Amino acid sequence: MGPLIPNGIIPADWDSIIAILIGLVFGFVLEASGFSSSRKLAGVFYGYDFAVLKVFFTAALVALIGLYYMDYLGYADINLMYVHPTYLWGAIIGGAIMGVGFVAGGFCPGTSICAVAIGKVDAIVYVIGIMIGVLIFSELFFLFQPLYEGSFMGNITLMDSFGINPYWFIFIFTILAIGIFALSDKIRSKVKKVFY
Amino acid sequence: MKIKTQTNRHIYWNPYFGGFLLGILIIFTFYITGRGLGASGAMKSSVVTIVDAVTHSHAADNAYYKQFISEDKSSMNNWLVFETLGVLIGAFISGGLSGRIGWRVQHSPKITSKRRLAFALGGGVLFGLGAQIARGCTSGAALSGMAVLSTGGFITMLAIFGTGFLVAYFFRKNWI
Structure with a gap:
């Protein structure tokens, strides 16, 4: 059965139309969850609003459980899904630079697009910044190339890296997330409220 | 209404x-x-x-x-x-x-909109650069990677949020 387009069940010509529809729902959910507000997003780093943490980990867990369940029931083949490749140092250093950019700018690319859609001027400036960042990377590609292409470990999953059972991992990850959600509510009740 | x-x-x-x-x-x-x-x-x-x-x-x-x-x-x-x-x-x-x-510039009442826009530009440049090095951002690398248990997705997620918490102190004036 699934995935439908790689298996030829839906013709590839529909790809772009499906992309717009998926994006539409993505944008609606992000905006309705408050992700068009940089002050709400930044709250996760200061403990006054944990919406980012809750939405992000709930989404990852629902997707993880759902995809593995569909694979288990035979509705979709998880081995045909695209696994984001692992370039160890690229992921660590790139992620660290993004972390600083997140706290400084208050958005990540997806949320900044939502904020642009409702007219936030700071988000428009942020998107221009991202494009400048991409330009700097591309123009200085010879400098970044060893980092970008180095320490390639393949399109590996946690099962390949640590030999763990995915079902047990998902179960423990879920329990851990529920604990973190409870902890975040405790922290929030102790932190000074910020109104925005 | x-x-x-x-x-x-x-x-x-x-x-x-x-x-x-x-x-x-x-x-x-x-x-x-x-x-x-x-x-x-x-x-x-x-x-x-x-x-x-x-x-x-x-x-x-x-x-x-x-x-x-x-x-x-x-x-x-x-x-x-x-x-x-x-x-x-x-x-x-x-x-x-x-x-x-x-149309509005959203920022903490403690800072000016000019300061907010300057930090937004700088943050965008860093995020754009980082997203190219890591081959994806919070959506493409971290969230979609985690959904299929990609090792790189988990590392990118930990790096983004870990660094965010580490440096949050230095940017606190902008937000709280």
Whole structure:
């Protein structure tokens, strides 16, 4: 059965139309969850609003459980899904630079697009910044190339890296997330409220 | 009606509800297309298209740009670009229904809008650079990677949020 387009069940010509529809729902959910507000997003780093943490980990867990369940029931083949490749140092250093950019700018690319859609001027400036960042990377590609292409470990999953059972991992990850959600509510009740 | 949107302006969905719907959307996306969501990819395509239009020979010489340029197809004809157009429309509909649309610079009352815009620009530059090095942002690498247990996705997620918490102290004046 699934995935439908790689298996030829839906013709590839529909790809772009499906992309717009998926994006539409993505944008609606992000905006309705408050992700068009940089002050709400930044709250996760200061403990006054944990919406980012809750939405992000709930989404990852629902997707993880759902995809593995569909694979288990035979509705979709998880081995045909695209696994984001692992370039160890690229992921660590790139992620660290993004972390600083997140706290400084208050958005990540997806949320900044939502904020642009409702007219936030700071988000428009942020998107221009991202494009400048991409330009700097591309123009200085010879400098970044060893980092970008180095320490390639393949399109590996946690099962390949640590030999763990995915079902047990998902179960423990879920329990851990529920604990973190409870902890975040405790922290929030102790932190000074910020109104925005 | 006016009063209703006034009071609803800062009322958002329950985060678990939003997260649940987002998770369902990721399942649906993987089920249909075999891949996840993304956001920074469209900005990369835009930069490639602009550079290619301004100076084609320069773009064709650069080892990074030339991966994304093809002779028979525009680099804007790309799944992520169409998806991002959808994000703009979807966010506009949601913002419109709740009365959140309007030109404004959102910032803490303790800082000026000029300072906010300067930090937004700097943060954007860093995020754009980092997203290229890590081959994806919070959506494409971290969220969609985690959904299929990609090791790189988990590392990128830990690096983004870990660094965010580490450096948050130095940016506190901007937010609290």
